[in-house]
Amino acid sequence: MEILGIDIGGSGVKAAIVDTDKGDLLTDKIRFQTPESGSPKKIFSGIESHFINELKWKGKVGCGFPGVIIKNKVYSAANISKKWIGINIKKKFFKKFNLKCNAINDADAAGIAEIYLNENIPKKGTVMVITVGTGLGTSIFVDGKIVPNIEFGHLKMYGDCAEKYASNLARKKLNLTWKEWAARFSEYINYIELLVSPNVIVFGGGISKYFNEYESNLVSNCKIVPAKNRNNSGIIGAALSAV
Numbered sequence: 001m002e003i004l005g006i007d008i009g010g011s012g013v014k015a016a017i018v019d020t021d022k023g024d025l026l027t028d029k030i031r032f033q034t035p036e037s038g039s040p041k042k043i044f045s046g047i048e049s050h051f052i053n054e055l056k057w058k059g060k061v062g063c064g065f066p067g068v069i070i071k072n073k074v075y076s077a078a079n080i081s082k083k084w085i086g087i088n089i090k091k092k093f094f095k096k097f098n099l100k101c102n103a104i105n106d107a108d109a110a111g112i113a114e115i116y117l118n119e120n121i122p123k124k125g126t127v128m129v130i131t132v133g134t135g136l137g138t139s140i141f142v143d144g145k146i147v148p149n150i151e152f153g154h155l156k157m158y159g160d161c162a163e164k165y166a167s168n169l170a171r172k173k174l175n176l177t178w179k180e181w182a183a184r185f186s187e188y189i190n191y192i193e194l195l196v197s198p199n200v201i202v203f204g205g206g207i208s209k210y211f212n213e214y215e216s217n218l219v220s221n222c223k224i225v226p227a228k229n230r231n232n233s234g235i236i237g238a239a240l241s242a243v
């Protein structure tokens with residue numbers, strides 16, 4: 001099946017048409033920068049012009065969003081406008097574009113793609129997926145089954161959210177070297193390991209494409225594998241969720 005996968009993020013909104021049987025992108029990834037306000041109005045208008053009109057899309061849509069999503073409705077928005085809270089993304093797509101859509105949390109989407117496609121992930125046990133971008137997205141799978149809306153990016157570290165300490169945005173803001181950032185991220189992983197004892201951690205998000213740069217500096221008790229689809233996992237998983 002062909003589904004338009006959309007990944008709404010704090011820095012960019014990305015999309016591609018996905019072959020959900022193979023988990024492949026059928027088009028190049030299209031991206032527009034998240035407008036400064038991050039408002040639903042501006043993002044929906046970007047989605048309309050950059051994705052729906054550009055691709056002349058009439059089929060199903062799967063949408064990943066950086067916040068808690070229950071039954072397509074937004075319950076939190078940390079790195080994007082609070083105006084999103086309360087919006088039912090599925091209803092909005094139908095009303096605005098007459099398109100069928102399913103919306104889930106962005107890290108849950110990335111995790112679904114990895115569980116489905118990454119042959120290095122065991123089918124049994126606890127798998128933790130961490131996406132590192134503007135925020136820290138987390139998803140947990142137990143024997144292949146998701147526990148949705150895990151928000152471990154908001155665990156407290158040094159008096160603030162963990163994502164303020166160890167995200168890619170934190171790395172950029174503080175101009176950290178890979179080694180310095182990896183030391184912070186390792187602290188975060190150790191904290192997570194105390195809480196959920198994962199068998200494997202899957203590392204995804206914007207900086208997973210540079211995995212080789214810092215892999216040797218990540219200290220963990222469990223195996224860390226890079227996301228097979230790197231930062232495209234969010235798009236692919238969003239599409240898979242809409243099958």
Ligand code: BGC
Pocket residue numbers: 065066067068076077078079105106107108131133134135136137138151153154163
């Ligand atoms: C949000 C999560 C999201 C993560 C990555 C966090 O700030 O609370 O829901 O998965 O950022 O985008």
